[in-house]
Amino acid sequence: MSAAEFSKFFAEIENTFSKEFATRDPQDLFEYGKDSTKVFEPKPAVVLFPKTTEEVSRVLKLCSKYSIPVVPSGGRTGLSGGAMAIQGEVVISLSKMNKMGPVDTMAQTVRVQAGAITELVHKHCEPHSLTWPVDFGSKGSSEVGGNIATNAGGVKVIRYGNTRNWVLGLQVVTMAGDILELNGSLEKNNTGPDLKQLFIGSEGILGIITEATLKLVTLPKELQVLFFAVEDMSAVLKLFHEVRKSPFAVMAFETMTHNCIEAVTAELGLKNPLATTASTYVLMEIEQPVTEKGREVLDSWLEKIFESGLVLDGTLAQSPREARDLWSIRESINECLAHRAFVHKNDVAVPVAELEPFVASMHALFETKHGTFEIAMWGHIGDGNLHINTLKPEAMDKGLFIEKCHEADQELFALIQKHRGTISAEHGVGLLKKAALHFTRTPAELVLLRGIKKVFDPAGLMNPGKVF
Ligand SMILES: Cc1cc2nc3c(=O)[nH]c(=O)nc-3n(C[C@H](O)[C@H](O)[C@H](O)COP(=O)(O)OP(=O)(O)OC[C@H]3O[C@@H](n4cnc5c(N)ncnc54)[C@H](O)[C@@H]3O)c2cc1C
Structure with a gap:
């Protein structure tokens, strides 16, 4: 992109859109040009804030006309550098596209704009006893578009699978400015390859996701949170196997080494929830059978586990507050280690x-x-x-x-x-894991992936330099 082309592009942006649509304020460039990797230096040329799909389409047409590279940006919580703008790109922030439609309680779906914050989608669905089961520590800032573009995982994957499983339809805009409606809100649509799936996990290299129809699930009822101290990874796996065979649905099964717990307790001034110090710990969330005897079933399972010697110590949260405290230990590890x-x-x-x-x-x-x-x-x-x-x-x-x-x-x-x-x-891969991709993807796969990219973005302007 030449400086002259950028000036012409920016003049068209200023002439076409309102004043708040674009910012070149250094603080905004810094904030919106980065994600959470803290490895690269953000250097975008400008940040744009569309409010509608039609505006995204007009911007992408202009970017194509002037050969301007684009970086789609969501909640900027990504940890692979996918939303980093490090070479003077135009950042398109979806953060002002955050509207959520009514929850369809019969179909159990909701259509939202891509900038809707993950946790706010949960809150939007909660009064209907429904949720979008994509859940992790950064949900208060991450956006639905970013979750879909990274095919986010998180703590509930063991129960529900990745984000991919919870997207019925997507609206996307390609670099040419074409608006594609992919699958709408259809549960079944067996008419050949599913283009929507290509965009899930594409890290913004194929097009910009502007809206999504999300599939919802009924909120689980009798959740129990448990925390155990165990000897080593072998014991972690044996405990995992035991709970898999139990009558409980496993919602989450997380392990962490002692120095993780040590960092959290020291940094946040908390007590280890267990009196026993061990090399490894497990945080488990299960859904207890909703029957009169549900709690008895859990107690007798726990008795068996303790008697077997598989766990060295353990605790069961006695209240929602205790459950939240146990979860907050797990979710604070990242931040507390970074302080250390x-x-x-x-x-x-x-x-x-x-x-x-x-x-x-x-x-x-x-x-x-x-x-x-x-x-x-x-x-x-x-x-x-x-x-x-x-x-x-x-x-x-x-x-x-x-x-x-x-x-x-x-x-x-x-x-x-x-x-x-x-x-x-x-x-994801972003910038951070790009050089190591060959450890997981074969040369033949990479040729095919590059071919797909070319179909959607022949000039290579959409999130250039990311993934491969
Ligand atoms: C404390 C913490 C905990 C985390 N825990 C987890 C976890 O357990 N599991 C997990 O999977 N991730 C986790 N993450 C990583 C991150 O939160 C996820 O990858 C999340 O899905 C990113 O969403 P975002 O909106 O912040 O996307 P961003 O960081 O803004 O962008 C991520 C990628 O998606 C692209 N993108 C964003 N929006 C769009 C769009 N509308 N259209 C097209 N492309 C787009 C960007 O270009 C970039 O390539 C964690 C991060 C933090 C900081």
């Missing part, structure tokens, strides 16, 4: 059956080759998803630490490949 040290993050997954051998070989790798690094790990066990965090030793120079982490990543990714896993489980 500079953290290098990896979000990986292997098949559940490979978790134990993978974790053992990962520890062996770090112990033998990167002994100075401290690893803090948590994960969504039912999905085989682990968040592996390397903490910078206080005395080590940050540049050297990053260099060493990148070396260690190559070995870690090779291990993941050996265990038939993925280098990105739920955060």
